[in-house]
Amino acid sequence: MTTVAAHAGSARRAESQRAARRADKHQYPSAERWRRRAPLLPALIFTIVVTQIPFLVTIWYSLHSRNLLRPDSDIFVGLSNYLDIARDSVFRQTALNSVVITLGCVLVAMVLGIVLAILLDRPFRGRGVARTLLITPFLIMPVATSVLWSMAMLNPTYGLFNWTLGLVGIDPVDWTSTYPIVAILMALVWQWTPFMMLLVLAGLQAQPKDVLEAAAMDGAGWWRTFASITLPQLRRYIELGILLGIIYVVNTFDQIYLMTAGGPGTASANLPFYIYQRAFLGFDVGQAAAMGVVVVIATIIVASLALRLIFRSFDVKE
Amino acid sequence: MSTATATPAPPAGRPAPDVAPRRGASRGRVTGSLLTTLTWILSLGFFFPVLWMAMTAFKQENEASSSPPTWFFTPTLDQFRAVVGESGTYVANSAIATGVSTVLVLLLGIPAAYALSIRPVEKVSDVLFFFISTKMLPVVAVIVPIYVIAGQLKVLDNVWTLVVLYTAMNLPIAVWMMRSFFQEIPAEVLEAAAVDGAGLMKTLRSVLIPMVAPGIAATALICVIFAWNEFFFALNLTASQAATVPIFIVSTMTSEGLFLARLCAAALLASLPVILAGWIAQKQLVRGLSMGAIK
Incomplete structure (x- = not known):
């Protein structure tokens, strides 16, 4: 994954300039260089060993036909695992599901998060309590969230959600098998909305007071103030929320494993779940590894764009 | 919980630009309390599944999976005892x-x-x-x-x-x-x-x-x-x-x-x-x- 760093390019120029200033233009004698590096090395070496070596092994596996149950059946097959992926319609479908689930969750949660943050930014009695209630979904263990939604909320016979729909005359729906992606999105959006709300709220509260006062003095209405002062200020918080949301949500596994098991069929499987299935239920190591490599390449492409954004966000703060 | 409520983030003297335009105080107050009510409804709505999970944990199994849902019941610690x-x-x-x-x-x-x-x-x-x-x-x-x-x-x-x-x-x-x-x-x-x-x-x-x-x-x-x-x-x-x-x-x-x-x-x-x-x-x-x- 070091390639990501190589791709990042101009975005980090400001960052390295700042570092350069602190570090007196990189010109240390060798002893001083190593004195500076020493505190970094344990963390760096640990991270390289634990995260990069398995990935190199993944690349190796992806060029082989290998079965988890018969470790000796290792044959070099070149790129044929990759060709299989290109022909695999399930892979394409689960890739699409990944995009739908990730973007669906992040965007809906962001819109709800903005609304809630604006509401919570007003002073009213008990605001701290309301905020505490609102962030709680994010603090629930994801495994617990998954079972809470798939059973207590969405179960077709005793689920609370269907009962509520019944009150307004809608027949019970078996959410996890009829609309599996919608069911997963409900649980995910519920969990991630508080996260987005917290970030946006931090942005709202970082607004310069004097500018808002001046706007009020000039008789600018709420909408005017919001559109021309608040929204531009919020922009980088929203960007950061979407970016971090994508990083976390794209790897969603717990909810899919526990709510729908990717089903019916593979209708609601995302890439992490599909790769897991191929490796641990299909025992097809080579195929799963090749998919992993493809996912990493896709991630590098997306991430090298995203990292620019991160660095911009982190730069602005100082 | 008391610690959490004690940490509302913005400083006290902060203006409230979003308490609606100043076109008459009473209209602003009405909008304000409507918004506050809406905030509470949404907050409780988001929290409700957690509350439901907590309520269910204090039920007997047949009450937990009943249809229609059981709203009133005698709380029991049986499930917690078993889990612990x-x-x-x-x-x-x-x-x-x-x-x-x-x-x-x-x-x-x-x-x-x-x-x-x-x-x-x-x-x-x-x-x-x-x-x-x-x-x-x-x-x-x-x-x-x-x-x-x-x-x-x-x-x-x-x-x-x-x-x-x-x-x-x-x-x-x-x-x-x-x-x-x-x-x-x-x-x-x-x-x-x-x-x-x-x-x-x-x-x-x-x-x-x-x-x-x-x-x-x-x-x-x-x-x-x-x-x-x-x-x-x-x-x-x-x-x-x-x-x-x-x-x-x-x-x-x-x-x-x-x-x-x-x-x-x-x-x-x-x-x-x-x-x-x-x-x-x-x-x-x-x-x-x-x-x-x-x-």
């Missing part, structure tokens, strides 16, 4: 995996953050990029080799395997966060320490660590949350010996008989440590989740 009785090993494993990995993350991460901020190495941004890029590496892409390697090293179903993996999982976040705290330390303080001839360890111990203690606490909180909740590694790399709390929750779902009340009790107890920590440390939570970008 069965979950000992799982809790111990989770405590070790979470606690030890968090300590390791801090031991590795604090010096690294120091070398990326206060006395920086060359190419700071490349190193930072490397760390963050490992967070973008999909875990599924490495799970198979990890499984095979762990099998060959005979450390499958071993809680120390989880310790190592959780340390690697949280270290990049910790490095970024700790760096953002270190960067807030005024240069004069460090210069003073350098003039006094304090070495690295001395500077760390007597000057930096006390100043960034709140930052360390926030970093630890985030690491604890992620490690405590982790499911994917635990599912694939543990069996009976090293299984953690999330695995216990899944194991309460049996194929025979009703289990919803017991499941909710397990889910509630498992989430409780993180819920309480998050309620108490709301501000640190925001900073941690944004990896230090938002103060």
Whole structure:
């Protein structure tokens, strides 16, 4: 994954300039260089060993036909695992599901998060309590969230959600098998909305007071103030929320494993779940590894764009 | 909960631009109370599934899975008793995996953050990029080799395997966060320490660590949350010996008989440590989740 760093390019120029200033233009004698590096090395070496070596092994596996149950059946097959992926319609479908689930969750949660943050930014009695209630979904263990939604909320016979729909005359729906992606999105959006709300709220509260006062003095209405002062200020918080949301949500596994098991069929499987299935239920190591490599390449492409954004966000703060 | 309510973030004297335009105070008041009501409805709505989970945990099984739902019932502690009785090993494993990995993350991460901020190495941004890029590496892409390697090293179903993996999982976040705290330390303080001839360890111990203690606490909180909740590694790399709390929750779902009340009790107890920590440390939570970008 070091390639990501190589791709990042101009975005980090400001960052390295700042570092350069602190570090007196990189010109240390060798002893001083190593004195500076020493505190970094344990963390760096640990991270390289634990995260990069398995990935190199993944690349190796992806060029082989290998079965988890018969470790000796290792044959070099070149790129044929990759060709299989290109022909695999399930892979394409689960890739699409990944995009739908990730973007669906992040965007809906962001819109709800903005609304809630604006509401919570007003002073009213008990605001701290309301905020505490609102962030709680994010603090629930994801495994617990998954079972809470798939059973207590969405179960077709005793689920609370269907009962509520019944009150307004809608027949019970078996959410996890009829609309599996919608069911997963409900649980995910519920969990991630508080996260987005917290970030946006931090942005709202970082607004310069004097500018808002001046706007009020000039008789600018709420909408005017919001559109021309608040929204531009919020922009980088929203960007950061979407970016971090994508990083976390794209790897969603717990909810899919526990709510729908990717089903019916593979209708609601995302890439992490599909790769897991191929490796641990299909025992097809080579195929799963090749998919992993493809996912990493896709991630590098997306991430090298995203990292620019991160660095911009982190730069602005100082 | 009282601590949480005591931390409404904005300062008291802050103007309220969003209490509607000033076209007559009474209209503003009406809009204001409507908005407040709406806020409460949404807050309670979001919280309600948690409340329902907690209520279900105090029911008997037949009340938990009844249709229509049971709203009034005699609370029982039966489910909690059963859960506490069965979950000992799982809790111990989770405590070790979470606690030890968090300590390791801090031991590795604090010096690294120091070398990326206060006395920086060359190419700071490349190193930072490397760390963050490992967070973008999909875990599924490495799970198979990890499984095979762990099998060959005979450390499958071993809680120390989880310790190592959780340390690697949280270290990049910790490095970024700790760096953002270190960067807030005024240069004069460090210069003073350098003039006094304090070495690295001395500077760390007597000057930096006390100043960034709140930052360390926030970093630890985030690491604890992620490690405590982790499911994917635990599912694939543990069996009976090293299984953690999330695995216990899944194991309460049996194929025979009703289990919803017991499941909710397990889910509630498992989430409780993180819920309480998050309620108490709301501000640190925001900073941690944004990896230090938002103060």
